[in-house]
Amino acid sequence: MLTMKNVTKVFRTEMVETHALRELTLEVKSGEFVAVTGPSGSGKTTFLNIAGLLDDFTGGEYRLDGVEVRQLGDRARSKLRNEKIGFVFQSFNLIPDLNLFDNVDVPLRYRGFTRGERRQRIERALERVGLASRIRHFPAELSGGQQQRVAIARAIAGDPKLLLADEPTGNLDSQMAREVMQLLEELNAGGTVVVIVTHDPEIAARAQRNVHIVDGVASHLDRGPALVSPALRTA
Amino acid sequence: MDFLPILSTLRRHRTAATLVVLEIALTCAIVSNAVFLIRERLARMDTPSGVVEEELVRVRLIGIGQTADAAALTAQDLVALRAIPGVKSVASTNQVPFGNSGWNSSVSSIPDDVSGSTTASLYMGTQDLLETWGVRLIAGRDFTPEEYVDADAKDAKVSSAIVTRALAERLFPGQSPLGRTLYLGSDPETIVGVIDELARPNDRNGPESAAYSMVLPLSISYTTGGTYLIRVEPGRGGEVLAAVDATLTKVAANRIFTHLESLTEVRDSYFRKDRSMAYLLIGVSLALLIITALGIVGLASFWVQQRTRQIGIRRALGASRGDILRYFLLENFILATMGIVVGMGLAYALNHWLMDAYAVPRLPATVLPIGAVALWLLGQLAVLAPALRAARISPAIATRSV
Amino acid sequence: MFPYYLDRAWRSLRRDVGLTLLMVVAIGVGVGASMTTLTVLHVLSADPIPEASHQLYAVQLDPRPALGMDPGEEPSDQLTRTDAEALVRAARGKRQAMMSGGSAAIEPQTAGLAPFRVDARWTSADFFPMFRVPFVAGGPWSAADDAANARVVVITRALAEKLFGQIDVVGRSIRVETGDLRIVGVLDSWSVNPHFYDLHQGTYGQSEQLFAPFSTSRELKFGVDGSLDCWENADDPHGLGAPCVWVQFWVELEDAAAADAYRDFLVGYSDDQRKAGRYQRPPNVRLRDVPDWLDVQKVVPSDARLQTWVALGFLFVCLINTVGLLLTKFLRHGAEIGVRRAVGASKRSIFAQLLVEAGLVGVAGGALGLGLAYLGLWAVRQQPTDYAELAHLDLPMLFATIALAVVSSLCAGLLPAWRGCQLTPAIQLKSH
DSSP: OEEEEEEEEEEEOSSOEEEEEEEEEEEEOTTOEEEEEOOTTSSHHHHHHHHTTSSOOSEEEEEETTEEOTTOOHHHHHHHHHHHEEEEOTTOOOOTTSOHHHHHHHHHHHHTOOHHHHHHHHHHHHHHTTOGGGTTOOGGGSOHHHHHHHHHHHHHTTOOSEEEEESTTTTSOHHHHHHHHHHHHHHHHTTOEEEEEOSOHHHHHTSSEEEEEETTEEEEOOSSSOOSOHHHHHO | OOHHHHHHHHHHTHHHHHHHHHHHHHHHHHHHHHHHHHHHHHHHHTOOOSSOGGGEEEEEEEESSOOSOHHHHHHHHHHHHHTSTTEEEEEEESOOTTOSOOOEEEOBSSTTOTTOOOEEEEEEBOTTHHHHHTOOEEEEOOOOGGGOEETTSTTOOOOEEEEEHHHHHHHSTTSOOTTOEEEETTEEEEEEEEESOOOOSOOTTOGGGTTOEEEEOEEOOHHHHOEEEEEEOTTOHHHHHHHHHHHHHHHOSSEEEEEEEEHHHHHHHHTHHHHHHHHHHHHHHHHHHHHHHHHHHHHHHHHHHHTHHHHHHHHHTTOOHHHHHHHHHHHHHHHHHHHHHHHHHHHHHHHHHHHHHHOOOOOOTTHHHHHHHHHHHHHHHHHHHHHHHHHTOOGGGGGOOO | OHHHHHHHHHHHHHHTHHHHHHHHHHHHHHHHHHHHHHHHHHHHTSOSOTTTTTTEEEEEOOOSOSTTOOTTOOOOSSEEHHHHHHHHHHOOSSEEEEEEEEEEEEEOSSTTOOOEEEEEEEEOTTHHHHTTOOEEEEOOOOHHHHHTTOOEEEEEHHHHHHHHSSSOOTTOEEEETTEEEEEEEEEOSOOOSSOTTOGGGOSSSOOOSEEEEHHHHHHTTOEEESOOEESSOOSSTTSTTOSEEEEEEEEEOSSHHHHHHHHHHHHHHHHHHHHTTSOOSOOOOEEEEHHHHHHHTTOSOHHHHHHHHHHHHHHHHHHHHHHHHHHHHHHHTHHHHHHHHHTTOOHHHHHHHHHHHHHHHHHHHHHHHHHHHHHHHHHHHHSOOTTGGGOOOOHHHHHHHHHHHHHHHHHHHHHHHHHHHHOOHHHHHHTO
16 A cells, blocks of 8 residues: 655755655555654654655655656645545644534545535545534534544545545544544444554554554564564565 | 635635735725726817818917008908918917816807807917818808908997807707808897807806807907917928017017917827826826725735644645635635625726815716626736735645644 | 823834834825825815905996897896996995906017017006005006006006016006007016906916906007907997807895895896896896905816715725734734734723824825825926916815824724724734
8 A cells, every 4th residue: 555665865965964864764554554653753753744645755656556756746646635645733733723523625626526426425435433413513513523534524425445544633633533433443344444643652552553663673572463563574 | 625614714814805905995095086087087188170281370468559551451360371381381370279268158049148158169260270171071161251340340240150060069969050140139040051060268157058169250460369370381380489589579569479389289288187196097007006006015914924733734635726716716816806896896886976076977887797707807917916825835834733 | 191102102013013114004095185185175175365355346238139048047147338337336235357368469668678468457446446456566546547448557667677677667668569568566566366356368377468458458449358248239249239149247245234235236236237128138137255265266177076985985995904014913913913912901001002003104105195195295286277377285284184194094094993993902812
């Protein structure tokens, strides 16, 4: 599903050069639920940005669902991102000006679905996260947990193969966090690949496999069926 | 991209959106009326005089004290002027087109018509007047030398007249005017010729009668008419004008010469108020468009800045740069359209008020599409820079925690 | 607190230089354009003779034939010579004068000075005291001079200096057309704008330079300028008894009661004329003081009014623009407002601070607008119109310019400042 080989990311300013990722190699297979962990500043977010096609990388190779993304232009990348990936962010990132329906609608619009199909998908997705009754409400009228469920609905409405979650429970209390994790696990059980970036060991423990990034290198694995980390094999 | 989500966003930013719409609407209303007024003024400035202005110069002269035989002196003057190198033809006359002051009379197709509904400008002059003007006779003939009468003679009466096409059409609609009689009060004059065009010295009698002129074969002396009109070879006007004073002084002293100028200068000063009004309106319209464009840039920049995160999210969710660019262009298009719709209503209201207060004609419908297209273009151009900046926002902003 | 607000406002404005400049330029250009046109309008509609404008009345009678009469129509704005002379003789007002524009050739006795023409006024003795005309030497001629067709003349200071190189020329003679006239008075600088007493001679601009008794001008057949309207053929339209109107007539009356009495007199006069067979129409008279007269005669060019409306419309759009930009600016710094609110600033003080910021923009815009108005008026003076020379910014208009800029920017600031102070501290702090 997702293959990174020796991916590097260097931020350059006039004064300094920062290596955010150094030769990161990593593979996530179909059906997996992977947690990416690491201390803050280790390169987790950079990894997420690159994996989610939100940012360019400096060197190496990255294939998403068999497509080499390095050479793709903005349009193709945006299309790929739209079709294959669903995002769940720590701060929900709902658009405050739009109600729930229109928020879930955003990626579907870019997908080019017909009106009827969009409506069907939006309703199904909101139903899936248990918020169908609030469809005309605005984000500010919901609790944090509800907002995150809307974000998940938005992420899954287009049936992506890969769900990228960035500290999805970071802004939630433990009760809500459990609900959200349960939802992600259910989605994984339905065949969606889930990659979750977190620094919370409890969350990480629920994943099938953990990848630990320190100083831009994937360095550690602890559990799950794919016991050998590709990163270690090359190291 | 679809309409409805943009509308929903605009509804949430109602104040700012309303301000943009209002500004576009007012600009639209003012600029379409201004464009229309400018067109009016320019059209007025293009009014044909009917004479070969670029070949004509005039001099006004006033005698001091009483003159014994003005007619004889006038004849000597004309001979002397004709002898100036570069002069083609000379006439003594009472007024020139666009010369501002002139002689008018009410005219009618019936005698003693007291309604006074039609007034025409009375041109009179010595024999070479038509040739000097270079006017085009479209029907009939010029005056014969026998028809000319000395205007200063007691009870001077003429019996023939040449009229402009517009005046002929006014007095005898749909009929051939040749041979018909028109009346100046009770005095009958037979129409012997029709000229295409001869503007009045001024249009104080209203724009519709600005082309009602007639010529009478009254040989007028300088003491009565006060104007010599000189036709020169092209480009020699300045040279001839420079010689006029000395030439005429040699014929007789004790006369004061004023208004030595070409008829193009006469036209310029006649229309200068229209010209300065047109320039003012052009200036204000341009300034309005610039201010409105800058206002759109300012507000759009603010919106882009305010929605940076939102744009990042959209990008993360699959929007390409083009999608973001289109989003802002469409948003502006919607605002501009609302502004134009409101603005056109305002434009007509404003025009209505101007019609009442300043006798401005009705706004023609052609102004609508022109104004709409201009404002759409203006809006799209103004929003382009902020929209491009928005399109450059990285989708990675979405993962930045706050 | 105000200095603190001022300081904050100044810093805040400097933070967004582009936006600030845009607002200042918008207000400045709008105010500049408005004040240019308003100044022109102000000058054009000024009272030409403020000390007496409600005591001076223009007289209109209706001597035209019955044929073509339209009941209630406005009588001609000038009188026949016959009627004017009769009204002067009747002397029912405090003062009264008949007059006509004219022009006269002067043959200077000074060597090297060629003959030239000047604009002149043929009038009667009361003209000078009635219109408060200042003399620098000598004085007006007398009613006796009028009656005797006396060879007397009053000239302006400028003409005296041109002819004699000095202003003390009372008693000397000048040759006007064919007559030698004795100078009895020299006017100090005097010009009235608009030229209310005779609007046929151009409404604004310089007045005539030479004044002589009306009776003398007729005897010597001096040239007459102005509008002449005859309803029958006349061999000598300027002669006594001619069926032509061409003479202006003004009367000075102390108060409204005197005006009513004079109006009755005019009606009686018209009636008498009709009984005598001279008039054919029923009495149709008008008696209007200077402001009324200028209003009815539509003295202020409609273009000047139109231009003012255009400029005010422009200013309005500039203000809408400023409202939008101020809103942008205040909301952009919502976080700062939130922090201020959180540490205890009241809505009121936030509102005040934001208004001070708007006012500061107005002051800067006013300064720019003043500069642009000076520039605009300079441009107006370059135009060859008759009122060009009058277009100057006087002190009241100068203050009006600054006031217009500040008031309009404060108005523009009201909505944004209100919106700004409504921001709740909580929301602003949470999302940032």
